[in-house]
Amino acid sequence: MRASFIGAVAFVAGLVLAGLPADAETIRFGGILPLTGPGALIGTAEMRGVQFAVDQANAKGGIRGNQIDVLFEDNQAKPDQSILSFNKLTDLQHVSVIFTGYSGPTLAMAPLATRKKVLLVNAGAQADGLAKASPYLINTLPTIGGEIEVISQWAVSAGKKKAGILFENGAAGMAGRDDYLKSFADAGGSIVAQEASQFGQTDFRPALLKIADAKPDIMLVVITAGLLQMAQEYKQLDLKFTVAGTTFFADPTVIADPAATGFVHTQLQIDAPPDLAAQFKAKYGADMEFFAKQYYNAAQIILITLDKVLADKKSVSGETMHDALFEIRKFQGLIPLEFKTNTASVPMDINVMKDGKDVLLKEVKLQ
Amino acid sequence: MLALQLLATGLVTGCALGVVAISFSLVYATTKIFHVAHAGIYTMGGYLAWSMVMYGVPFLIALLVAMVACTAAGALIQNQLYARLERRRATHLVVLIASLGALAVIQNIIAAVYTPNILQFPVNWSSRMMAFGPVRLNYTQVLTIVVSLLAYGATMLFAHRTILGKRIRAVASNPMLAGITRLQPQTVYVYVIAIASALVCLPGVLVPLDLGLQPYNGVTPLLTATIAMIAGGVGSITGAFVLSVGIAVVQNLSLLVMPGEWSIGVTFFIFVIFMLFRPTGLFAAR
Numbered sequence: 098m099r100a101s102f103i104g105a106v107a108f109v110a111g112l113v114l115a116g117l118p119a120d121a122e123t124i125r126f127g128g129i130l131p132l133t134g135p136g137a138l139i140g141t142a143e144m145r146g147v148q149f150a151v152d153q154a155n156a157k158g159g160i161r162g163n164q165i166d167v168l169f170e171d172n173q174a175k176p177d178q179s180i181l182s183f184n185k186l187t188d189l190q191h192v193s194v195i196f197t198g199y200s201g202p203t204l205a206m207a208p209l210a211t212r213k214k215v216l217l218v219n220a221g222a223q224a225d226g227l228a229k230a231s232p233y234l235i236n237t238l239p240t241i242g243g244e245i246e247v248i249s250q251w252a253v254s255a256g257k258k259k260a261g262i263l264f265e266n267g268a269a270g271m272a273g274r275d276d277y278l279k280s281f282a283d284a285g286g287s288i289v290a291q292e293a294s295q296f297g298q299t300d301f302r303p304a305l306l307k308i309a310d311a312k313p314d315i316m317l318v319v320i321t322a323g324l325l326q327m328a329q330e331y332k333q334l335d336l337k338f339t340v341a342g343t344t345f346f347a348d349p350t351v352i353a354d355p356a357a358t359g360f361v362h363t364q365l366q367i368d369a370p371p372d373l374a375a376q377f378k379a380k381y382g383a384d385m386e387f388f389a390k391q392y393y394n395a396a397q398i399i400l401i402t403l404d405k406v407l408a409d410k411k412s413v414s415g416e417t418m419h420d421a422l423f424e425i426r427k428f429q430g431l432i433p434l435e436f437k438t439n440t441a442s443v444p445m446d447i448n449v450m451k452d453g454k455d456v457l458l459k460e461v462k463l464q
Numbered sequence: 465m466l467a468l469q470l471l472a473t474g475l476v477t478g479c480a481l482g483v484v485a486i487s488f489s490l491v492y493a494t495t496k497i498f499h500v501a502h503a504g505i506y507t508m509g510g511y512l513a514w515s516m517v518m519y520g521v522p523f524l525i526a527l528l529v530a531m532v533a534c535t536a537a538g539a540l541i542q543n544q545l546y547a548r549l550e551r552r553r554a555t556h557l558v559v560l561i562a563s564l565g566a567l568a569v570i571q572n573i574i575a576a577v578y579t580p581n582i583l584q585f586p587v588n589w590s591s592r593m594m595a596f597g598p599v600r601l602n603y604t605q606v607l608t609i610v611v612s613l614l615a616y617g618a619t620m621l622f623a624h625r626t627i628l629g630k631r632i633r634a635v636a637s638n639p640m641l642a643g644i645t646r647l648q649p650q651t652v653y654v655y656v657i658a659i660a661s662a663l664v665c666l667p668g669v670l671v672p673l674d675l676g677l678q679p680y681n682g683v684t685p686l687l688t689a690t691i692a693m694i695a696g697g698v699g700s701i702t703g704a705f706v707l708s709v710g711i712a713v714v715q716n717l718s719l720l721v722m723p724g725e726w727s728i729g730v731t732f733f734i735f736v737i738f739m740l741f742r743p744t745g746l747f748a749a750r
Contacts, residue, residue: 134580135678173580266725293725299582299675302473303727307719310466323582326676333593333602334469 123164124403124413126151127186127195129202134173135297135322136199138348139388143198143221144169145381146392152380154400161407165400168192174296174322176205187213193415194399196392199321200224200269201296207231215415216422220395221388223343224272228440233419236440237395241269241319242276244343244363244445247461248317249280251361251447257315257339261290261308263301263327264319270294273319273343281317289313299326302334309336318342324351332356346450347387353453360450361458365443367391367432394430401428465598470716472596476605478712479612480667485689485696485704486619487663493699494636494656496556497546500563502664503682504570505541509534509665510672511574511679514585523587523673531665538661541566542654550650567683575679583677590673604674608667615666616705622659623701632656636699688712695735697745707746711735 128147131140151165159165168190170182179202186192187209195210197203198221207230210217217234219227223241227234252260260281264274274291281288290311292304301323308316316338320327328351331340339361346352346362367390369377377385377393385393405421406413428434434441447459484506491499509530516526545566549559590604623629635642635652642649667685689704692711696703711731718727739745 133575135582137579137581292723297582297678299678300477303470303716303719304724306466306469306473307724325584326582329591333591334600335593 123166124160125190125192126165126167126399127182127190127192128167128169128197129172129179129182129186129195129206130169130198131174131202132169132171134175136174138350139221139321140171140174140198142383142386142388143196143392145377145383146220146385146389146394147196147396149377149380149389150393150396150400160400160403163407165403167196172199172202174199174202176201178202179206180209183209183215187215193413194218194418196220196395196399198222198388198392200227200272201267203227203234204230204268207234210234210415213415214419216399216418218395218399220391222269223345224269225276226268226272228438232439233415234439235419235422235436237398237434238344238365238391239440239442241273241343242280243442244365245273245276245317246280246283247445248341248343248361248363248447249277249284249286251459252315252317252339252341253281253284253286258286259289259311259313259315260286261292261311261313261316261338262288262319263292263294263304263308263316265296265321266293267296267321269321270319277317277319294320294323297322299323301327301330305331305334305336309334309338313338315339315341318346321345324348325354325357328354328356328360344387344445347455349384349386352450352455355453357450358452362448362450363461364446364448364455365391366445367394367443369393369431390431394432394434397430398422398428398434401425467717467720468597468599470719471713472599472601473605474713474716475709476601476608477716478709479609480671481685481689481692481712482705482708483612483615483667484664484685485692485708486616486701487660488686488689489693489696489699489701489704490619490623490632490656490663491660492693494632495542495546495653498556498560498563499541499657499660500560500686501541501566501570502660503686504567505534505538505661505682506664506668506685507574507677507679507682508537508570509668510677511578511583513669514583514672514677517585517587523585527665527669530669531662534661534665534668535658539654539658542657546657547650547653571679571682578677578679580679583672585673585677587673602674604670608670608674611666611670615663616701619663619701628655691732691735695739695745697747700745700747703745703747 130143131137147167151167155164172179172182183206194216196218200222203219203222204226210233211231220237225240225242227236228240262274262277264270278288290308292307294304341361343363344365351357369385369390374385402418402422406417411417426436432443445461446457448455449458488502512530512533513526545562592603593600594606631647632652635647635649639649692707693704696707715727715731
């Protein structure tokens, strides 16, 4: 009796160690996102997007009978904290898939993802380096270069040929600045000033003043935190140039603030059906904003991939999830996506902030 | 126009830093404690005022109550931490580590209670603008300059014209002799840290009123203020204040000739060179 009990325990332990989900087991994924700190607003929306998709799947009985659990870690958008969280999730919790956001943290974790064969899923960060950072990093949105090309072409065609750049002194910001330098010149414009800020900085006045002194027609912004403060200081200084940026401008508090009226930005297209958005609002008391939709969509992609892995009776690992994702390749979620490479390509809009709302200015189809 | 506006914003930043510097200078010159936890008191003041304003307390009352709370917190740190360590003959290094620990505790409590998100004061008037010719400043910036200058003047008057001020200077000058002559240095230390904590609460509230609150935003001002205190001459209130304003103005005006990411490094390089030629500081007593 005792021998058979020990045998049963050993069998179950063997299954767990082999990564094989037993019937009706809970499969754990990870999420390393900024849940506090200057990036918390976006990070929280991202977390809710993932959790909402997982909760929906669990309510329907899970994926082939397996419940899904996502263990979230707060990295405060810091690369060093992200590494600690990554090791914790992979070494202690043995997760095979981790949702991530923000360029610096994602780039820091990418080599570890390659070494440990853990699938990193990014649906928010856009530094160009992310495209080739790791074969185990998939990006469900294009890198920032594509958006910058579009906004640069729009600016020059709108007669705004002299630009200043305000960029964050970090991976995403510097990549964005380099893209602007290239794309704006390619579009026929010229860069007349560029100033750096630090992540989490809230005093942008000296940088704004210096850029204003160069008399640009437009200021191209690549900052991932402190955008609201920047908008308010821009307004207080009574600056007249147009302010433009990318999808990172899609911060609800910024859109709602009168100081941001007239800000123009590219916006990757993604939309939620009204009933889905209503369910989300009922659950979290907040609108299903861009990043919530992005991460909901990314979670759907992972759940579909998981379903295939389980259907193929394979063990759930970063490797099998990665291979299955590229076997499926085309996903029809909130927006059709195709993974020809690690980075998906999607259409985008150009929006302008007006009366507390984000209004469509132009629709752009990408190849 | 750019130079004038940069000068004005430099003055605002410098005045706020100046109050941090004179408060830190008071503590260091008297107690010889490198009171790093002062950055925590600076941060705490802002959060306390923010909490009260959120509950509808008028800003001025919130500021005064926060100052009282900071005074108590400073006195508590001296009485329950530094004084105990001194009784046990702890070295300056041990006291510094204890102060760092106190700072970490304060910051982490604030982060746990309020989250490290950027918080903004719900005060409408703070961002209203005033024009001085081509220079535009908001009400908070003007208030920061006025309050900082008043704080500097009041500290000078207090140090030179009041009995307690003279007692503090006597203790700072020679603690042993002050002890023999019954000036009670330990009691004076409590007064000094309490007064310095009340002072540092002013920029601790006014700066976030303009730029928002973050739990870890006290360290950089303290670091800059410390450099200003040393460059101004340890023990000189005027030196600490003037050098703070000087550093901030140079840092802002340096943008006229170099990109922003270089300004901090170049500014402090200039001060390193300056210290090589005048290591006792600009306003050091001869």
